[in-house]
Amino acid sequence: MENPYLPYPVRIDDIVVETEDRNLKTFKFVFLNEGDEEKFAYHAGQFAELSIPGRGEIPIGIASSPVEKGFVMFTVNKAGVVTTHLHKMKVGDIMGVRGPLGNWFPWDMLEGKNVLLVGGGFAFTTLRSSIVYMLDPANRPKFDKISVVYGARTPGMLLYKGELIEWEKRDDIDVHITVDATDDPEWKYNVGFVPPITEQKAPQGDGDTYAIVCGPPIMIKFTQPVLEKLGYTNDHIIMSLENRMKCGIGMCGRCNIGQELVCKDGPVFTLDQINQTPREY
Amino acid sequence: MKIVAIDKKNWEKGLDKLRGAYRLIGPVKEDRYHYFRELGKGQMPDFSCLNTRLSAKETIYPQSEDMFEYNLDKSQEDHHLLKEVEKDDSPQAVLGIRPCDAKAVELVKLNFDTEEYKDPYWLRSWEATTFVGLACDAPCSTCFCTTAGCGPYHEEGLDVLLADDGDRYLAKALTDKGEKFLAAGGWSEEVDGEERFAAGKAAAEEKIVSTVVTENLRGADTLALHGDDALWEDVSFSCINCGTCTFVCPTCWCFDIQDEVHGTQGRRQRNWDSCMFPIFTVHTTGHNPRGTKLQRVRQRFMHKLKYFVDKYDAGIMCVGCGRCVQQCPVNIDIRRVCELMNSRGAKDACAVEG
Numbered sequence: 017m018e019n020p021y022l023p024y025p026v027r028i029d030d031i032v033v034e035t036e037d038r039n040l041k042t043f044k045f046v047f048l049n050e051g052d053e054e055k056f057a058y059h060a061g062q063f064a065e066l067s068i069p070g071r072g073e074i075p076i077g078i079a080s081s082p083v084e085k086g087f088v089m090f091t092v093n094k095a096g097v098v099t100t101h102l103h104k105m106k107v108g109d110i111m112g113v114r115g116p117l118g119n120w121f122p123w124d125m126l127e128g129k130n131v132l133l134v135g136g137g138f139a140f141t142t143l144r145s146s147i148v149y150m151l152d153p154a155n156r157p158k159f160d161k162i163s164v165v166y167g168a169r170t171p172g173m174l175l176y177k178g179e180l181i182e183w184e185k186r187d188d189i190d191v192h193i194t195v196d197a198t199d200d201p202e203w204k205y206n207v208g209f210v211p212p213i214t215e216q217k218a219p220q221g222d223g224d225t226y227a228i229v230c231g232p233p234i235m236i237k238f239t240q241p242v243l244e245k246l247g248y249t250n251d252h253i254i255m256s257l258e259n260r261m262k263c264g265i266g267m268c269g270r271c272n273i274g275q276e277l278v279c280k281d282g283p284v285f286t287l288d289q290i291n292q293t294p295r296e297y
Numbered sequence: 298m299k300i301v302a303i304d305k306k307n308w309e310k311g312l313d314k315l316r317g318a319y320r321l322i323g324p325v326k327e328d329r330y331h332y333f334r335e336l337g338k339g340q341m342p343d344f345s346c347l348n349t350r351l352s353a354k355e356t357i358y359p360q361s362e363d364m365f366e367y368n369l370d371k372s373q374e375d376h377h378l379l380k381e382v383e384k385d386d387s388p389q390a391v392l393g394i395r396p397c398d399a400k401a402v403e404l405v406k407l408n409f410d411t412e413e414y415k416d417p418y419w420l421r422s423w424e425a426t427t428f429v430g431l432a433c434d435a436p437c438s439t440c441f442c443t444t445a446g447c448g449p450y451h452e453e454g455l456d457v458l459l460a461d462d463g464d465r466y467l468a469k470a471l472t473d474k475g476e477k478f479l480a481a482g483g484w485s486e487e488v489d490g491e492e493r494f495a496a497g498k499a500a501a502e503e504k505i506v507s508t509v510v511t512e513n514l515r516g517a518d519t520l521a522l523h524g525d526d527a528l529w530e531d532v533s534f535s536c537i538n539c540g541t542c543t544f545v546c547p548t549c550w551c552f553d554i555q556d557e558v559h560g561t562q563g564r565r566q567r568n569w570d571s572c573m574f575p576i577f578t579v580h581t582t583g584h585n586p587r588g589t590k591l592q593r594v595r596q597r598f599m600h601k602l603k604y605f606v607d608k609y610d611a612g613i614m615c616v617g618c619g620r621c622v623q624q625c626p627v628n629i630d631i632r633r634v635c636e637l638m639n640s641r642g643a644k645d646a647c648a649v650e651g
Contacts, residue, residue: 017380017415017420017421018415018417019417020414020415020416021364021365021417021565022365022379023379025377025378025379031605043330067379069367069369069377069378069379069556069563069565070367070369070556070558070563072555072556084433095581096581098359099581109377110376110377110378111377111381119403162340205356230377234559237334245437248558258552258580259578259586260577260578260579260580261579262552262553262554263552263554265413265414266408266411266414266550267408267414267416267550267552268553268554268570269408269550269551269552269570269600270551270570270572270577270578271439271574271578271631272596272600272604273586274519274523274599274604275519275604275605275607275608288346292519292520294519294520294523294599295526296586296587296596297505
């Protein structure tokens with residue numbers, strides 16, 4: 017019997033400080049044992065438990081993409097016991113990664129469709145995974161128009177800035193970067209909250225267009241009416257939920273929203289599905 | 298099904314024989330109450346026990362158990378690597394488990410034995426266990442098993458069902474494990490006891506007068522039931538969120554995972570947890586989707602009587618053992634809550650039909 021609680025041992029290979037407040041770091045892990053990377057085959061939108069012996073585990077969205085090989089990558093906000101400890105760890109340290117867990121964005125269904133990604137703050141990790149996946153030369157033809165609206169409080173709080181700037185220049189993806197405010201005279205992108213920028217820049221919703229929305233609750237709250245106005249129906253709005261988790265495999269009982277378990281039946285749900293649950297998240 | 302008669306004079310001798318092959322566990326009186334305990338040499342299970350204070354779930358799902366061990370000493374080669382903890386999964390027999398607790402094991406199995414994931418700790422322990430049930434000829438006043446998908450002679454989840462027949466027990470072997478157990482005890486006198494079981498069952502069921510009504514739960518509208526603030530305000534008003542109901546419940550399975558470290562040695566453990574506690578669901582940001590006691594009490598009853606019903610189509614997540622009814626310090630009664638929810642469900646059904 018395989019033990020689903022046993023993480024794959026990994027070594028921290030690289031650490032990048034992502035944001036000016038130094039509260040977000042991206043960790044690149046390599047698997048210690050041969051064959052584990054193949055066993056960890058994942059889809060964009062899934063998460064994993066980062067497992068630190070002596071501290072515990074924390075569920076984090078996978079920021080690397082299935083098309084990137086040789087490592088897995090997570091961007092982690094320093095917040096609780098495990099993440100604070102992780103932020104103190106160094107390249108070369110040994111820990112564990114358990115997963116991949118949960119469902120993923122519905123890539124089969126999205127084939128041949130327009131895809132709009134709306135992200136805010138540090139909830140851009142699985143969206144980064146998705147963009148890298150879709151832009152892979154083998155995958156790009158599978159999708160029609162790809163649009164992105166991504167915002168943070170300030171330019172210094174944007175994740176993956178180098179990649180964002182590169183994507184912004186491309187003509188096979190329509191990227192709109194925005195910040196709440198900036199006094200940087202060099203800033204050449206949008207200024208404004210994510211919802212109004214979405215209203216101005218995002219494509220109209222129709223049967224062939226899906227929106228994937230990841231962000232803080234306040235952003236989601238104000239983006240929802242905007243998408244509705246643009247013509248997106250609730251079954252074409254896809255979201256990724258978060259709840260406190262322990263097991264990640266649907267057994268420990270705490271992350272449920274009604275009969276759905278966010279860790280196993282989710283974290284990805286359509287707004288339509290979410291509206292049929294008691295929304296305890 | 299094979300029925301074997303066990304002369305009570307041979308009971309102790311048989312159990313002594315079994316001790317070589319099984320770790321024996323049975324009800325033992327400690328202070329005022331009975332608990333399931335490993336039986337020492339010469340120690341007999343106390344079958345005068347109506348039911349144990351805690352359910353039998355702990356016999357395969359301990360309140361606290363080690364999952365992994367590790368060392369944090371960087372001079373060691375295997376530092377920071379989780380290693381499985383060796384467990385004694387040799388055969389054990391739980392004697393005198395009541396049919397309600399055995400049925401509960403079957404319900405809990407739905408959670409731990411899924412298509413996608415198998416919980417190795419629970420399943421290995423379950424596989425190693427033979428459940429030797431004792432039929433209830435004298436049920437408690439709080440028992441409502443007959444309307445909770447169970448009963449005093451219910452066989453689900455059991456390997457052997459014993460019925461007290463004066464100076465002997467009649468033992469019905471229900472599984473291969475059960476047959477093996479009886480053979481290992483040296484009990485082989487086959488008898489025609491079906492009538493005794495049928496009569497005993499009818500008489501015992503008659504004695505259970507306490508009931509729950511559940512027929513409208515499935516048809517109830519989840520969101521309407523969840524959103525009925527007046528109902529939940531009423532149900533949760535006196536709750537002090539002590540968690541007793543969840544700890545004594547044979548069907549409550551929720552757990553927490555924690556790392557415990559002493560020096561450079563550490564263990565990852567899992568411990569029973571409870572939906573009654575605010576920390577069960579609190580996010581690191583401080584946001585809590587079930588931050589109020591109303592939300593937590595609602596979660597407990599909605600899980601048992603609605604979400605579970607809808608998810609598995611295996612009835613309610615309650616076997617009618619009555620422990621929570623007996624032990625709740627503020628007299629919250631699942632039978633009443635079930636009735637309120639069921640009548641709310643009846644309204645929903647009318648609304649659909651009308």
